[in-house]
Amino acid sequence: MSNPVYKFDTLKIRAAYDPALHNQAVSPPIYQTAAYEFRDTKNADGLFALTDPGFLYTRVNNPTVDILERRVAALDGGSAALALASGMAAISYTFLTLAEGGGRILTGPYLYGGSADAFHKIFPKFGIHFDLSPNIDRPGDLEGDIKPDTKAIFVESVSNPTGAVADLEALAALAHKHGIPLVVDNTFATPYLLNPVKYGADIVVYSATKALNGHGNLIAGIIVEAGPEGAPPFPWDNGKFPQMEELQYVLRDRADNRKRSYLEAAPGGPFVTRIRLHYLNYFGAALGPFDAYLALIGIETLSERVQKQVSNAEKIIAYLEKNSHVAWVKHPSLPSDPYHKLAQKYLPRGAPGILSFGFKGTVEQSEAFLNAIELWSYHVNVGDARSLIVNSPKTTHGELTPEEQKLAGIEPNLIRLSLGLEDAEDLVADLDQAFAKVFGA
Numbered sequence: 001m002s003n004p005v006y007k008f009d010t011l012k013i014r015a016a017y018d019p020a021l022h023n024q025a026v027s028p029p030i031y032q033t034a035a036y037e038f039r040d041t042k043n044a045d046g047l048f049a050l051t052d053p054g055f056l057y058t059r060v061n062n063p064t065v066d067i068l069e070r071r072v073a074a075l076d077g078g079s080a081a082l083a084l085a086s087g088m089a090a091i092s093y094t095f096l097t098l099a100e101g102g103g104r105i106l107t108g109p110y111l112y113g114g115s116a117d118a119f120h121k122i123f124p125k126f127g128i129h130f131d132l133s134p135n136i137d138r139p140g141d142l143e144g145d146i147k148p149d150t151k152a153i154f155v156e157s158v159s160n161p162t163g164a165v166a167d168l169e170a171l172a173a174l175a176h177k178h179g180i181p182l183v184v185d186n187t188f189a190t191p192y193l194l195n196p197v198k199y200g201a202d203i204v205v206y207s208a209t210k211a212l213n214g215h216g217n218l219i220a221g222i223i224v225e226a227g228p229e230g231a232p233p234f235p236w237d238n239g240k241f242p243q244m245e246e247l248q249y250v251l252r253d254r255a256d257n258r259k260r261s262y263l264e265a266a267p268g269g270p271f272v273t274r275i276r277l278h279y280l281n282y283f284g285a286a287l288g289p290f291d292a293y294l295a296l297i298g299i300e301t302l303s304e305r306v307q308k309q310v311s312n313a314e315k316i317i318a319y320l321e322k323n324s325h326v327a328w329v330k331h332p333s334l335p336s337d338p339y340h341k342l343a344q345k346y347l348p349r350g351a352p353g354i355l356s357f358g359f360k361g362t363v364e365q366s367e368a369f370l371n372a373i374e375l376w377s378y379h380v381n382v383g384d385a386r387s388l389i390v391n392s393p394k395t396t397h398g399e400l401t402p403e404e405q406k407l408a409g410i411e412p413n414l415i416r417l418s419l420g421l422e423d424a425e426d427l428v429a430d431l432d433q434a435f436a437k438v439f440g441a
């Protein structure tokens with residue numbers, strides 16, 4: 001009998017761990033250690049040259065963190081992954097590497113507030129400039145925005161908070177035509193709803209703080225690199241990325257003592273390996289083994305949690321659409337949504353359970369509404385087990401100017417909801433009582 005084709009390959013969630021090597025323990029151990037004893041000098045040489053498998057120092061790699069990295073790479077169909085202390089570290093190290101020494105990144109106006117803020121305020125000081133093009137929605141018109149020193153195209157697969165869905169296949173084709181990679185922030189969708197690598201993305205970044213872990217109890221980031229198993233490997237030696245071809249002293253070949261580059265020393269994941277041994281090694285945003293362990297537990301229930309969030313969102317949308325105090329509802333699952341067609345193509349299991357609506361009323365009424373909410377949590381996170389409500393223009397996207405908010409489709413009366421795992425009817429009941437407190441029954 002041939003192997004079954006699974007609808008969702010849960011085996012990948014359990015990948016990269018063999019209980020037989022750990023006294024049959026079913027849950028991966030937490031390797032709470034700073035360093036690793038080298039067997040002998042030959043072993044130390046081999047570890048540093050990347051010719052021997054193993055661990056160097058927990059700032060750079062750790063067995064518990066390694067399981068997390070391999071599982072997320074497997075879930076996304078990538079060749080390798082790197083876990084970091086936050087989603088912002090994943091984003092920052094990715095662009096510091098791609099545009100090392102200066103360059104431009106082409107992106108759109110639909111960005112996580114923290115990313116938009118960093119792109120404005122800190123990256124230009126490193127000579128890295130972001131072009132926020134409204135053409136990101138029309139890949140056919142985007143070509144003119146690619147400049148000689150553009151080093152990557154960057155999008156969020158499903159954006160925050162308006163749910164803009166990126167046309168990954170078209171963007172990947174355009175990026176590759178110009179010899180640059182497509183980088184996708186897939187935080188909202190998670191590998192359960194979307195695998196950007198399948199559509200040509202070269203690098204996928206996550207804030208694992210959000211739905212990937214899903215329990216609001218840690219901060220973590222992950223970078224996944226496409227490769228032989230998913231998309232073809234990116235041609236890093238095309239002349240645009242000399243940093244990937246630099247010969248490294250530590251990567252010397254033991255046979256002939258010749259210096260090697262990351263392309264040679266780590267052909268299965270040169271990009272994340274370079275970040276590991278440069279930006280992670282030197283700047284140090286390492287994920288601790290305990291947080292990696294928590295993330296491993298969180299990911300065990302990824303499919304169940306995300307399915308419930310998707311179905312809860314559908315029920316809340318149905319309620320909001322009939323509510324006279326709601327001016328509009330934005331979610332790519334709605335046939336009227338401008339991204340509905342793209343959602344049908346890229347999100348066949350459903351669009352992430354994050355939506356926004358326009359509050360019909362004064363600022364005071366909208367504040368009274370938020371203060372009357374009981375069951376939903378009022379804080380800035382998404383994809384959590386708890387259902388969350390937040391006034392984005394004043395909080396998550398408060399650093400954007402009114403013009404930038406407008407360009408990003410964030411209207412002043414926008415309220416963002418992120419569905420959790422509570423009962424949908426209870427969530428509706430809570431919204432209902434809060435509206436009633438403000439407007440009367």
Ligand SMILES: *Cc1c(COP(=O)(O)O)cnc(C)c1O
Pocket residue numbers: 086087088089112114115156160185187188206207208209210219220221382
């Ligand atoms: C939260 C978030 C980030 C940043 O992640 P942290 O783990 O908070 O550093 C990046 N991108 C998106 C889309 C996010 O929602």
